[in-house]
Structures are given as C-alpha cells and as structure tokens.
Amino acid sequence: MATVIPSQETRRDPRRWWALGALVASMLVLGFDMTILNVALPTMAEQLGATTGQQQWMADAYVVVFAALMLPAGLLGDRFGRRRMLITGLGIFLAGSLVGILADDVNWVIAARAVMGVGAALVMPLALSVLPSLFGPDERTRAVGIISAASALGLPLGPIIGGFLLNHFWWGSVFLVNVPMVAIGVAACVLLLPETRDPASPKVDVLSTVLTASGLAALIYAIIEAPGRGWGDARVLAFFATAVVLLTGLVLRERRALRPMLDMGLLAQRGFLLNTVAATLVMFVLSGLMFVLPPYLQAVLGHDALGTGVRLLPMMGGLMIAARGAQPVVARFGPRAVVSAGLVVLAFAALLGSRTTAESGYGFTALWLSIAGLGFGFSVVPAMDGALAALPADRAGSGSGLLMTLRQVGGAIGIALLGSLLAGAFRDRLDVTGLPGGAAHTAGESVVAAHLVAERAGSAHLVASANGAYVHGMGLVLLVCGAASLVAALLAAAFLPGGAPKRRSATDEDATGADRPVVTPTEDVRQ
Secondary structure, three states: OOOOOOHHHHHHHHHHHHHHHHHHHHHHHHHHHHHHHHHHHHHHHHHHOHHHHHHHHHHHHHHHHHHHHHHHHHHHHHHHHHHHHHHHHHHHHHHHHHHHHHHOOOHHHHHHHHHHHHHHHHHHHHHHHHHHOOOOOHHHHHHHHHHHHHHHHHHHHHHHHHHHHHOOOOHHHHOHHHHHHHHHHHHHHHOOOEEOOOOOOOOOOOHHHHHHHHHHHHHEEEEEEEEHHOOOOHHHHHHHHHHHHHHHHHHHHHHHOOOOOOOOOHHHHHHHHHHHHHHHHHHHHHHHHHHHHHHHHHHHOOOOOHHHOOHHHHHHHHHHHHHHHHHHHHHOHHHHHHHHHHHHHHHHHHHHHOOOOOOOHHHHHHHHHHHHHHHHHHHHHHHHHHHOOOOOOOHHEEEEHHHHHHHHHHHHHHHHHHHHHHHHHHHHHHHHHHHHHHHHHHHHOOHHHHHHHHHHHHOOHHHHHHHHHHHHHHHHHHHHHHHHHHHHHHHHHHHHOOOOOOOHHHHHHHHOOOOEEEEOOHOOOOO
C-alpha cells in the first residue's frame, strides 16, 4: 500500500503564529538595542569623554562580534535545538546588559557591547532559520514582513525610551531597560516556540570562527583608525594586510572543508547571492545613517535625547509601512522590480538628504527621512524573503547565519567607513584658529567635543564652525549612501530572478528530511 504524504496544509503547526510571536519578542530586543545606544552616544561622549573613534567602537564592538559569531551560532542551533540556543542567546544578551549597567568608563562599555553581540549572534539567525519550518511558501513573505516590522518597531522605541531615560537618569539606564525585554523574550520562547533542529548539520569549526572574528576586527580597526593616523600609516596598512590574510585564509580553509561552516556553495545560487548583496548594502546604508543622524539632531539642531528619538520616527514609520505593505506589492510586480525600486527610492532620499545645511531645520530632514524609510522597507523585506526562499530546507540554520553574517558585516563596515569619512571631513573643515593645541585637538574629536570646548571658551564662532563642519561631513556620508544604493539597484535590476523565488514543495521537503517541529528527541526520526 502506497504511503500517503500529508499535504503542507495538514502538516503546518497550528501554533505557528503564536510561535512567530515568540520570535517577534526576541527580535524586538535586538531592534530596540540597535538604536538606543546611537541616541545615547552624544550623552556618553560628553560624560565619558569618548572620542569619535571610541564611539565607533562602542557601536562596532557589538556588530563585529555579532557578525563573526552568527555562522557558528546558526550551526549550534541546527545541532542542539534552535529554541534552546535562542534562550541561551537572550541570557547572554542580558549578562552583557548588566555589565553595561555597572560600567564606569569607555572600555567597560565596549566590553559590555561585545558580550551583547555574542547573545545577539545566537538570536538573529536562529529566529530566521525557524521560519521555513513553521511557514509554507504562501505565508513566508508575510512572516518575514512581520519579523522585519518587529525589528523596525524596536528602532523608534529605542531612541524614544532611551531619550526619556537619559533625560531623567544616568546613561547606564539605557542598558537597564533590556532586562524586562529579555524576560519577555525568554518567556515567549519557552511557552510558544516549538523546538526544531538538524543534527546532521556541520560541526562548528573553531579555527574558522577565530579567523572570522580576528579578520573582521582587524579590518574594522584599520578603517576606524585611518582618518586620524592617515590611510598610509604603517599601523593602518599592517592591519589592512592582516585582515586580508586572515579572511583569505578563512575562505581557502572553508573551500577545502568537506562540510564547511561557511557554505560557499550557497553563494553560487544566484537568488541567494543577489538578494543577500542587496540586503547587505541596505544594512550598510542604514547603519551609517543611524550613526551620523543622532549627533546632527542633538548637537547641531539642539534637541535633547528624547527629542532626538522622537525625530527619528519618520524614517522608522516609513520602514514599518513598507515592511507591512511589501507582500502585496511583490505579489503584483515581482521581487526584482520591488527590490530595485526600493533601492532607487533609498538612493533618492540619500541624495536629497545630502543637500541638508546647518540652517535647513528639521522639516526638510523629516521629509527625506520618511522617503528613506520607505526605500529601506521595500528593498530589504523582499530581498530577505528571496534569500531565505533560495535556501535548501536542511541548511536553513547555516544559510540564514551566512545571510545575517554578511548583513552585519555590511553594518559594521557602514559604521566604520562612513563614521571615519564623517570624522575626517569634520576635522578638515573645523576652524580651530586661535585655540590652544590641546583644545584644538579635543574640538576635532567630535561635534559634541567641539561644542563643549566652545562653551568653555565662549566662542560662538567655534559652535557655528562645528555645526557647518558636521553637516558637511554628513552630506558626504549621504552621497556615498546614495551611490551605494544606486549600485545595488542596478545589480538587482540586472541579475535578480524575475519571478517569485522557487521554493521546495512539501513532497521535496519530506523526501530530503526537511526541518519540522520537534516535540521530544525520540520523536525526531533524524536523531
């Protein structure tokens, strides 16, 4: 008697939308923390005496560790259970937050951010890798949109709540708010999320993990230090060379491995590669913007921390609207058209924003921020969905880990490269004529430092010069963002598959041992 394979509809977990709620709670924690520190950076720069480079490291310590550990994190979830590793990641994230609460100098803040990056590396790829096992092709785009909206919702909440805390408490309170958020995420995962795993996935390669982390750290260090030391400085060149050697060694090692942690074969799939490139370039632009905007709103326009958070809402609102509306638009016009159009809109917003002056006021800024948010949403949601759909079901963890690793690498390089471009342009344009050597050097470290020096010296000219220099540097950053978005749009229009991504059928998934919810270890036949 022939075996009847149940249809995808009958095999769907009835708790899948409740399980998605658990993933949303986990992603809210990460989205929340992504922007709350950006709003706090000007305040922390003032109270801790942090230079622009140290501010970049406070942001990048999190992102570099995040990017370096996402691949092994995805594999750990595949082998030992994605729900278990998600809960572990949230616990580590909580530990890093506690270190940040108790920190009393810049180095401890950087260390806290690095620990939080370890936890985030476990949460992000595993939250995404669970989606293919919970949702069919007809529901997956909607699920990705909800996950993206959850991350987006955390973005405006972070600055607003963080701004309120900074206006009433000490700067460490921006870490304290993570405690209840993590508790909600853990409870939701325990109660709502089914366990899934793939014990046949490759083992974690410790050497490859070390090569990834050290190579990325060397690259980011070189980019951050180059504006101050000079791009031809011996130390900067040495770190660039070290990064090239380490990352080249990583690629060569993974290409020779029988079961690689960095699955280069996935990059040979056009749908996965091009969608990943588009999502990575969007992350490059978004991270750079979120680094340069808060000092502009806070130092140049004179808003407090809470006001700064509120004034980021137009971009977040546009992103959330686009994330919610992406599915029907993709169904009508196809992912290639939507991704390309979203990137063109993002490029237009960045080029429009590059016309900002110190006298423009917030109204003009709100206009181009709203347009940028729409461009972000309409480009990243279908790109992420297309990349996930191209993954074989039995490589969901490692594949989503690779996708998110490349996205975070784009974010880390965005903060480092665009932050360094801003720092160099600000320092070159700032007029420190008449200031003593020490004060001139301090003023050149950041726009916040320049305002503090101007306040002590009673120099209105220095304030005006600092504002003009910062806006000039921000304009250059936005020009680079616009160019990167246009390049990504051209690549998407030329090379992305024209139709909906090909997804495995229910029969194919059963035949290949696709992922499915696991209730107890003995019930998973793959074990």
